[in-house]
Amino acid sequence: MAKIRILGFGASLRKGGFSTAILESAKELVPEGATLETFSLEGIPAFNQDIENSAMPKRVKAFKKAIRGADALLIVTPEYNYSVPGYLKNAIDWASRPDADNSFIGKPASVMSSSDGQFGGIRASLHMRQIMLGSGMHAISGIEVKVTNADEKIKNGKVTDKKIIGQMKKQLKNLTDWAILMKKK
Ligand SMILES: Cc1cc2nc3c(=O)[nH]c(=O)nc-3n(C[C@H](O)[C@H](O)[C@H](O)COP(=O)(O)O)c2cc1C
Numbered sequence: 001m002a003k004i005r006i007l008g009f010g011a012s013l014r015k016g017g018f019s020t021a022i023l024e025s026a027k028e029l030v031p032e033g034a035t036l037e038t039f040s041l042e043g044i045p046a047f048n049q050d051i052e053n054s055a056m057p058k059r060v061k062a063f064k065k066a067i068r069g070a071d072a073l074l075i076v077t078p079e080y081n082y083s084v085p086g087y088l089k090n091a092i093d094w095a096s097r098p099d100a101d102n103s104f105i106g107k108p109a110s111v112m113s114s115s116d117g118q119f120g121g122i123r124a125s126l127h128m129r130q131i132m133l134g135s136g137m138h139a140i141s142g143i144e145v146k147v148t149n150a151d152e153k154i155k156n157g158k159v160t161d162k163k164i165i166g167q168m169k170k171q172l173k174n175l176t177d178w179a180i181l182m183k184k185k
Helices: 018-027 058-068 086-095 122-135 161-182
Strands: 005-008 036-038 070-078 106-114
Touching: 005 018, 005 058, 005 106, 005 161, 018 036, 018 106, 036 161, 058 070, 058 086, 058 122, 070 122, 070 161, 086 122, 106 122
Parallel strands: 005 036, 005 070, 070 106
Antiparallel strands: none
16 A cells, blocks of 8 residues: 655744654654655744745745645644744645645645643644644544653653553544555545
């Protein structure tokens, strides 16, 4: 069977970000039969509807192409002010446009969140579900990893906490299983 291609995005733009470490670690935790590639949201300008048809920025075009080529999406988000970071919402707004060319339609998607605090980005994760509904992604049910106190569970750019690693594997398997089912549809 053809491989399931997962596209991961959403990690913060700073160097050494915990969300980036989670995305990087996820590459090694996908089940057999799946691959995970990541897309950095750096360089995506603020959304402007005036140019969505006439002059869509190059980086946005690349993002839309990457989404289109994927069978499933893994969004890894930090929590900024009790929600998803603005750069992530902005990138999703772009890729959902123009309306007739919404790149997210029919894509199964799953969220992981993290924070250096004790709630693991749960508020961002819940907001992300609402955005998934609005943007036409299929938010799948099941396990959603929330990395609390990320500074204790991530070292040298990799997730080191065994419990989190186990949960990530389960979530990636669940996402892959749904992608296989939806591909057959
Ligand atoms: C603008 C901003 C707002 C933040 N707001 C929250 C918040 O609401 N809740 C929370 O748990 N952490 C919050 N944090 C802390 C981040 O979760 C923490 O810095 C995290 O490590 C950022 O993700 P990264 O390591 O992937 O860059 C905030 C950080 C920033 C920069």
